[in-house]
Amino acid sequence: MDHFTYKSGILHAEDVPLPRIAESVGTPFYVYSSATLEHHYRVITEAFTGQDAHVCFATKTNGNKAVLTLLGRLGAGADVVSVGEMRHAIAAGIPAKRVVFSGVGKTRDELTAALSLGIAQINVESEPELRALSEFASAMGTLAPVALRINPDVTADTHDKISTGRKENKFGIDWATAPALFRLANTLPGIDLKGVAVHIGSQILDLAPFRAAFLRLRELVLSLRGEGIALKRVDLGGGLGVPYHRDDPSSPAPSAYAALAKECFGDLGVTLILEPGRLIAGNAGLLVSRVVYVKEGAARKFLILDAGFNDLVRPAMYDAYHEILPVEQPAPDAPYEPLDVVGPICETGDLFARQRPLPPLAPDALVAFATAGAYGAAMSSTYNGRPLVPEVLVKGNRFDVVRRRPTLAEMTALESVPEWLK
Ligand code: LLP
16 A cells, blocks of 8 residues: 555545656655655554554665654554664654664664663673673673574575575574573573564564564573573564565555464563564555666667666566556556666666666656665765665655665765875
8 A cells, every 4th residue: 555646647645746856856766655654653553453562664765864754653652773874763753762772783872772762672682792792791880681682493485585584594592592591581681681682584474474473482491490590572673574566465564463473472461562664664665766877789779768676676676566556547558568677787787677667758758767765875875976865755635755875975975096096
């Protein structure tokens, strides 16, 4: 579900025609719909009505300050994976008490910052991290609120690079040795053992792996209870997939996910923490780009855009599919032909879509990549000397630039030439 629709033959973000934004900020740019962000936040929170559950938006998905502020106002917390994300989320108005900190390689500086800021939970992923945290918290005379992230060894049917819950992945504490680590956490100074966490991967379209992981968590909570270790929180991570093809019904309904959580944890009297990212932001954003050339190659016809994989890396990195929508609505009888849609970057991998059927598009036409609100701008880079593109937030008939395009001087401001080269 989103708020990007054709009105009078032109693709709009809510009530704003995309060409108007393109005129104002230039291309490429990201545009987010506040109504879609809000809608998806409400869908997931309402699915959990009646359960003690808190949504901590995975800020790695889309860390724009305006997006975080909007979600924070609605009541969202934040799942962060670095001290940068942590400070940014708090600066966007999300209270530290609603922030959870995940990640396999948290440094001393990051852990002590988390302790000083008083965040809600640190998801510890290994014994060395647990011992280090115990030492830092003790030295600071404080208690670290800890959940141990376990690796449940379940296989989720998603892209290999974003599957995290198998035993050969770097994430979490091995399922078999986890009980011993809970016992240790329960006795170490400086550690306030709050719960258990899991995150099995991203863009998961089937509830079965969630069920397998949740049942393992349930078993663990019950057996630890039997030993007198009472866990009060269960953090389910993120991972619910979204449709990348419009009208694709295959992604699981948040209500079914919530029902599964209730079935697995409803009788345990625990607080649930959810870390959705893509589910909230994915369909709330477009990347809008302009056609530079249409090139007839020897074997293929290319649509060359002014956006490259530095702006949206998902197709190059994960072979991900993004719908490409012409901003000017094609006539019903428009002839479609297969095109390779590419960017200007000097790599063959700068390919958004292979042999994608598209209607006629002339130079200067605008196209929009759908479902680009999650892991789009967040994963962009300045490769090939290309500035990060502007981000725009739409609400009704207004739009605001929430990240402007940097100047070349700003892009190079941190670089310097040593004296001996001058
Ligand atoms: N919690 C943790 C601990 C995570 O590592 C992640 C994502 C999430 C929550 C949010 O997962 P989501 O609800 O968005 O699936 N760049 C990749 C996705 C990487 C996901 C990394 N972790 C992509 O573009 O598909």
